[in-house]
Amino acid sequence: MCPDRVAQLRQETVDMFYHGFDNYMHIAFPEDELRPVSCTPLTRDPLNPRNVALNDVLGNYSLTLIDSLSTLAILASAPPDDRNTGPKALADFQAGVAALVEQYGDGRHGRSGQGLRTRGFDVDSKVQVFETVIRGVGGLLSAHLFAVGDLPIAGYDPRRNGNDLEQNPIIWPRGFKYDGQLLRLALDLAQRLLPAFYTQTGMPYPRVNLRHGIPFYLNSPLHENISLHPNGEEGFPEITETCSAGAGSLVLEFTVLSRLTGDPRFEQAAKRAFWAVWSRRSNIGLIGAGVDAEAGHWIGGFSGIGAGIDSFFEYALKTHILLSGHDLPNRTMPNPAPYGSQLDPNSLYTPLTDEDNSADAFLEAWHHAHAAIKRHLYSDVHHPHYINAHISTGSPQAYWIDSLGAYYSGLLALAGELDEAIGTHLLYTALWTRYSALPERWSVRDGHVEGGLGWWPGRPEFIESTYHIYRATKDPWYLYSGEMVLKDVRRRCWTKCGWSGLQDVRTGEKSDRMESFFLGETAKYLYLLFDSDHPLNKLDAPYVFTTEGHPLIIPRKTGQPKARKKAVEKGVLPYYDEKYTNSCPVPPKLPPLSGSATAARPDFYHAASLIRLHHIPNIHAISNQEMSTVALEKSVAYAMKPRSNHTIFPWTLPPTMLPPNGMCAAMRQQHTSVIEFPTNTQHSVGNTFSLMFGGHNLVRMGSEGIAISSLNGLKITLVLEEPPDYIERAWRVSSIGHLALGRDEKVFITRDVLAEMSDPLFHRIRDSVSVDILLQTEIPPPPRETPTNFTASDSKAQGEVQSNVDMAGSSRSSNIFSSFLQQITSVLREPASTFAPEPAQKPEYEYTELAAILPAGLGAAPLPDVREAPNPVTGVNIESLTWGHVYFADQACRAKLPDAAAKAHQVIVMRRGGCSFSEKLSNIPSFAPNRNALQLVIIVSEDKEDESEGNSWGLNFIRPLLDELQKTPAGILRHNPIAMVMVGGGDKTYRALEQAKSLGLRRRYHVESQGLAIGNLVVL
Template sequence: MTSTFPSPSPSSPGRRSLSRRGVLRGSALLGATAAASGLLGSPLAGAATRPSASPGGRHLPPADRAKAAQVRAEFLHGWNGYKKAAWGHDEVKPVSGTSSEFFVPGRPVALSVIEALDTLYVMELDDELKLSCDYLEKHLDLDIDGDFHVFEAIIRVVGGLLSGYLVTRRPKLLELTREAADRLLPAFTKSPTGIPYTQVNMRTGAVSGNTPPLAEVGTNILEFGVLSQLTGDQKYYQAAKKAYRETMRRISPLGLLGTSLNVETGKWADGTDTAPNPPVDSFYEYLWGGWELFGDRDLLNWYRETTRAILRRQSVTVDGHLWFRQADMNTGKTTGTRASELASFYGGLLAMGGDQPQGEAYYRSWSAVMQRYPVLPEEIDYTDFSATQKGNQLRPEYVNSAFNLFQLNGRQEWRDTAWTYFQGMKNLRVDGGYTIASDVTVSPMALGDLTPAYWFAENMKYLYLIFAAAPRYDYRTGYLSTEGKLLRGVR
């Protein structure tokens, strides 16, 4: 079955009209692209202006300029550390003042630069944005004889270049976005099921890795969908939608999904439902996001179906805190009680999707954990808050959730907890920027030596948007990807 963008329906429940500036600057670019492609009046052209279902931005408080300025200054501390020690490389090691590459050793793609583009825009660091775009247009070479992790490349490289284009209108960035996507597409098109392989050689198109977890199956429809809108070529959206459809065909009678699938046989390789924890987390996030951005009712229905099952069969309350247990997808039997910091995004997602009391409760569960540790450990056992993985990888998910909740209702609680997160993160501050920790349970905290590229895309952007009342972001219609990329709401 061929996937197309559904036509807008003015009678869709919960919808409201979209302001002109909600999709870039009055959707002028999308309209021009559709006209040039002969798509005006088609479902694809209509999908570009679907309104948001989230009631965000209606009661937001004024800016807290002092705190926003502190966040911006700390972002610049990390950014300048990267520029000094690792410019053009993928990631900086701020303690040793060295660098590392993320995808292929010896072949940098300036990943931290790509990740930072729309953050630089939102923070009005225009000289830095121009410097970064100029560098990428001159030096970025994706013709690499090496395997790229498809999931990471889509949310980081495709998403970063895409949002960079959306905030700058520089045509070369869209060309690079499309090139990156085309080099990654064999992971989908060479799969017998349409469920993507995990690795693809960016030069040859050779694929490998036949057992992706769910997050790697579904976390592509936002980036690919917006690219289809901009180019008029639906092949990207079709590939992403097929991967979702094939997975949902394999849902259990309980409404639960396993952890990983074999792309060649279509059979479950692991039948444990770990939602909302990794490695399945953003599979569910992009179901909702696909409805928000494209009005695709299949994605909405799949989101509702899986969310009902997760809330019914996996939610537990321990000492007054809401958590989600791991369960066998076919029997519902408990298989684990771990909670990953990566899952803390789910509070914001539940609230955006209409389950606000549960979303707020889950967020507060993580706030309780944050009272136990200076910064959140990677993983806990939710029955006693003990750290089962003691490191911290500068994760942004907790503050991502705070931002989503803040965008919904502007409550001071979300600002307060975000500020606590920001203050705690200063435990990871070093002369060259911010670094990961190997153990957050000891004092002094045991530090590592890496600033993950996503720190430039996510942590500081969420914090800045919470405090700044940023004039370049439309809080009423804005939508960010799982990697914090601005895909809608650029002013």
């Protein structure tokens, strides 16, 4: 894009901002908001205090002015022009600061602290903690940093004599002296929010009254000795539900406030709230949207990147950036203590560790959060986008994207995940091109606005990401994206007294409200996009934009406790993992002709296809350089005729930027297969599952997966997975009926259910490499005074046996399988009336499975053809398994074993090591095969870390090799080679085998469809 065109867009952005700001100052100040359609002030709803959509944000403290100050400071660095933009913006910034001080005082406790409206923020308004922090506290802090020169304004040099700002104020025009009034007001506002942090969890309550605190949260530790009305304020119990974003996105503002004032309360409270949310992430690394600030549990099971969660991820990464290069914070109150310091919620908790306070800890949280998102929420089918999934299982729950999620592409660019950022941003660009705005929710699956949520209140997230990706790539594509946004906003949202939002992006209906973030963020990011030479765009320092778009930085000259440096170096190590991005990548090289690497991407049209642009008339055809190409004799009406051609997006992009010989790669389609089982051929097997599932085919085993008791009438959908997700190409069960599964969820099914299956699309295959050895161990009889029915206290023996399973290294002895067995066992044993105890004189047994691997090589022999041991989940209590006579030979390397070892024992157990496997077998004497003679040799191996990789059987050792044919002690080839298996676990497994009453063999199976294994289906 030519420089003159960029300068014109920059000036149009300035005009857009001032059209909203000047009208606000003229009509609304000192009110909070502006109705741009009706041109009247917008205030809180006094008749309905529970109208949180309005009252959560508005606090009757000139919110829009505070939100706009940092934008004015940024516009003050505008390059010289004939409209005097820069000096005007600086004067307006200084006048805005003076107006705030006049209305609310200077933040002191004396006479000067009383403003025309109130003393500080002493107003009777219940506000949302999150919105007040990001808009109010953040806006005041950012404006303060610009005022004192810690954030740059071109041509503005706030010269001071000495470091004491109050003693040496900055002299502004018209006699105003800036001595830190905004910082003191930010401190006053933040102190009024501290009562919300008095919770049992460390996460703040969602709301607080700026004058009265939290009298409506009666369970707070703040009210332990106070008797209040049980219904709280206004006669209604106050909800305690907050969100991950609201609780965890306070660190940037509160950390800067603590570092600037020396008051540690805010930084520690905000960090503790962040870690309280993060510590509640699910076992697959996802966090939910809603969380109860009192009880600490998730409300609802959804996880995503958008509403309710968005800025939590943002603050994880940006806190790392903000703290980079700084020492650990001071965590003791200054002397003398500041006013109001007796209110300190941190006194309720154990102090945060050095690691919790470090920059690297937040980087680690970001890395793991992004990894979980990429694993469970990211979908590259058709075109990259993010779904909403269940927090614990990762199973898809909804297939819509929301406009708030548009921020994530910009965050990825900051994190160095540039390719993912560019790909996902294309989707939002196509969506904006379709609607000339972003609807609140749009269904990827259905191709239309989701649930009627079609409004766009002027949100900045899409232009924010456009700005960050442009800064990372310098690709002119993003300038045209910004131009598209600017033109569409000017065309659709203009009113005579400001800028409205859109109530419905489809119809163009306006909403009677101008949000403060439109001036504080949307206009700001548009301006910075079109001003590459702005001082902020060239600032080489760890500054960040908050989630409300306010630039923040920790000045180097403030509070660096050098005495703590040694503790930092010793206690907190930099986080590093080869799997994560730890450096910024080189941006794509711009092509020489078209000039846009984004437009030249082979998946360029995939986003347009997913948004269905090719089905939508192009209302911008006349705007896209068509008028000049229309012959003069053709009517304007013909030129304005909508064209069914939306392949060029954003719609401001000139065709010359598209590669003339460009080709579009084939869209990635998921290869699926659907198997439907008849309703009359499969039945539940045995009493176990009919009791467990209550006659149903399926049961969800917590977050571990789905158990199937019968294939009767089921419909299973398979998707084809490719490496690196799977070791080799394999199917994955993605849904059973209408029940969707997460990427890592497993499907459990017993081999009994598959016994009679004969279907080329779904048939079981015996594993030729691994088996399970079943141990039968007698349970000691309970003391006479103890009831014979099973209770929770009887689980000790079960836990000990289970530990043998775990230490054996079996993939089926993982937490998933262990939990599955335990849940089934609990069903089998309770209630006692269903499973009556056996007579006291008859012993009871525990059963444990050990994973075993078969050898390879010339000396390998097939397993004996014996009856398969029963399934331990069925609660069987038989007298004995297949083999009851076991000989323990230690390493069996020194000499020939006794003849009775082979003739009178069915199994020989040996320890690994001392000699080769072939030598161990050669020390077994000759014997005549019979059912009471030797049938199996079990080698017990120690688990070794260096042998745990490259193994697809889930066993913690490599497959043994018998590299020569089996021989007798006399060196003669055996006519009947001995079958051998190897188990892990070392001494613990060896002792467990010694304690076993009998042993059995259970062969493993997997299920294949069309020649490929079903990777997440586990046959029990």
